[in-house]
Amino acid sequence: MxxxxxxxxxxxxxxxxxxxxxxxxxxxxxxxxxxxxxxxxxxxxxxxxxxxHTWCSWLEGNHIFDECATTFYSNIIFKSKFLTKQYPIQPYRYRLIxxxxxxxxxxxxxxxxxxxxxxxxxxxxxxxxxxxxxxxxxxxxxxxxxxxxxxxxxxxPSTKDVLYVDQHFKGWWIETQEPTFQTDTCTLMDFTIDQAGEVRFMYVLPISEKKALVEVAIFSNNLLSQEAYDLILQQYVEHHLNLKGYQIIEKEFGVIPMTDxxxxxxxxxxxxxxxxxxxxxxxxxxxxxxxxxxxxxxxxxxxxxxxxxxxxxxKPLRQIMYDKTFLSVLLFGDVPGDKVFSDLFEKNKPQQIFKFLDERTNILEELKIMSTCDIGLFTKALIRIMK
Ligand SMILES: Cc1cc2nc3c(=O)[nH]c(=O)nc-3n(C[C@H](O)[C@H](O)[C@H](O)COP(=O)(O)OP(=O)(O)OC[C@H]3O[C@@H](n4cnc5c(N)ncnc54)[C@H](O)[C@@H]3O)c2cc1C
Known part of the structure; x- marks a missing residue:
């Protein structure tokens, strides 16, 4: 009834x-x-x-919410002490909303x-x-x-029961007096900052020749004080981007869980x-x-x-396993994060990495990508998560 x-x-x-x-x-x-x-x-x-928030995604073809996007990039830059390279990403575009x-x-x-x-x-x-x-x-x-x-x-979730690391971000929207940025190119990841024993990278997202979001992303369970993030941003803007006359217009901050x-x-x-x-x-x-x-x-x-x-x-089961393994490698520091991402970008086209991260690759493509990483260490991480 x-x-x-x-x-x-x-x-x-x-x-x-x-x-x-x-x-x-x-x-x-x-x-x-x-x-x-x-x-x-x-x-x-x-x-x-x-x-x-500022949300970025790589996309192939036209997508929902393209109409409200602020900009699209056709080139990305990857930087670390191992590799510095600019990549064209067609047919993908990196979209900023x-x-x-x-x-x-x-x-x-x-x-x-x-x-x-x-x-x-x-x-x-x-x-x-x-x-x-x-x-x-x-x-x-x-x-x-x-x-x-x-x-x-x-x-x-309690960090004790699962693989867990916070990703914390702080970003400054800055404006420069002179044209400074290339509007079709963004820095996806720049690991050339002090890693401080963690995984730390910067990204730079221009929306005009004079305006960009400069952001630091850190994978660690130790949140910093707002002043400490600001110091990282200031050093990067002034010593890596070599900008002097700039204004901070807006700030963003957030923490998200990276966990299995x-x-x-x-x-x-x-x-x-x-x-x-x-x-x-x-x-x-x-x-x-x-x-x-x-x-x-x-x-x-x-x-x-x-x-x-x-x-x-x-989400396919094998993608869950890849994510667990990758997260475990980053968390346990089997290989430093900057090396893991450098290996990926050195030996694979970004288009292939995007497809893999979008979980649209087939097993053969996945094996090919995995063979460009340190197989021994990834196998060790896989065994660890299976225990
Ligand atoms: C600073 C930052 C930058 C990011 N950049 C990217 C990026 O570039 N690309 C990407 O793919 N991902 C990015 N992410 C990750 C992710 O895309 C975002 O966190 C995204 O906002 C997640 O969407 P959501 O709807 O789950 O959470 P949110 O967008 O945070 O939405 C949750 C909503 O729930 C509301 N809410 C909270 N409690 C309650 C309640 N009790 N009842 C009703 N409503 C409630 C909140 O007010 C909020 O509006 C970023 C995250 C952060 C923090």
Missing amino acids: TKVLEKSYIEYDIIIGGGGAAGLSLAYRLADSAFSHLKILVIEPDSKQGND SADKFYNYVLDKISNCDHIVVQQGKVAKYQEKEGGVEVTLEDQKTYFGKQFFKCYIDEL YDFKKFNTQKVIAIGSAGGAIKPSTGYAFSQIQVQCDYIIACLKEGKQIDMRKT
């Missing part, structure tokens, strides 16, 4: 908790008229006005769409009930959704985690934006075809 739902609930077909990269990527697709029969709610605590443009673009589309409501608020708890999920906000407002997409991380933690294990038919909360952050690199799109495309296909959503299908 079906129970009648309590009428005090406001009912939705889909509730999306968290309107960041993942939540809004899904909401954007659901704004399509094919889903106008659904009632959808997006819950997000933030007003999403500012530029809190500023979060503020992305938020405006998606929220604009949603605002013209009657079946999606955005509610400012923070999910305090959610509970599966018959027929759906009860979602309660911090202000005690309660909603009921037949399906709940959880797009925020509420608890990080199984984020998907708590998924049910009604509660599905996506984005960082759903394991979209690639454990070996920290990139997530493209994987978020893979996850959202998969969900949309399931909804259209009336199929059950099983997020494990978005």
Whole structure:
């Protein structure tokens, strides 16, 4: 016998908790008229006005969200003490999206769409009930959704139980007085800074001849003080880029988990985690934006075809093993990170590396890439994670 739902609930077909990269990527697709029969709610605590992230991805051909991209690069630079090289990356392009443009673009589309409501608020708890999920906000407002997409991380795994390292970033948007940057070329990774026994690299993303984002990324479980990140950035800008008359316009900071933690294990038919909360952050690199799109495309296909959503299908098992092995090598310091990435870039074309990291290579291509790394050390890492 079906129970009648309590009428005090406001009912939705889909509730999306968290309107960041993942939540809004899904909401954007659901704004399509094919889903106008659904009632959808997006819950997000933030007003999403500012530029809190800069998302880069390599892409082949045209893609969703190209329209709100700030720029595309056709060349990348890799630098380390072992290798300095500029690569053309056609047919790929390296795309930069500023979060503020992305938020405006998606929220604009949603605002013209009657079946999606955005509610400012923070999910305090959610509970599966018959027929759906009860979602309660911090202000005690309660909603009921037949399906709940959880797009925020509420608890990080304990670093003791899994392979885990934080990737922490700090970036400065800088403006120079003179034309300084080449707008079709970005520095993807520059390891020529002091590694301090960790994995540390800089990246430089110009959006005009006078404006660029200069960012430091560190893989380690020791967060620095804001002043320490600033010092690294200042030294890099002044001594590596040799810039003197520059202005800092904006700063960004963030921490993301690089881990083999199984984020998907708590998924049910009604509660599905996506984005960082759903394991979209690639454990070996920290990139997530493209994987978020893979996850959202998969969900949309399931909804259209009336199929059950099983997020494990978005990532092949052998890719999980590669990520674990790579992460283990970085974490245990079997080979210094700058050497690992230098080997990859020295012996493989970036197009092949991109395809591998996008998890679209076949086994033969993967074996070829692996043969360019230190096989002995990677095998040791593989044995370690199998134990
Ligand atoms: C500084 C930085 C730079 C990055 N650069 C790149 C890059 O270049 N390329 C790339 O691929 N990846 C990058 N990443 C990794 C990844 O793409 C981003 O972290 C991305 O934002 C993840 O999307 P998400 O939706 O999972 O999380 P978020 O975008 O962080 O969205 C989560 C949302 O949930 C909301 N929220 C939190 N708690 C609750 C709650 N209780 N109820 C409701 N809502 C809640 C938050 O306000 C937020 O809006 C970067 C990450 C950082 C931090």
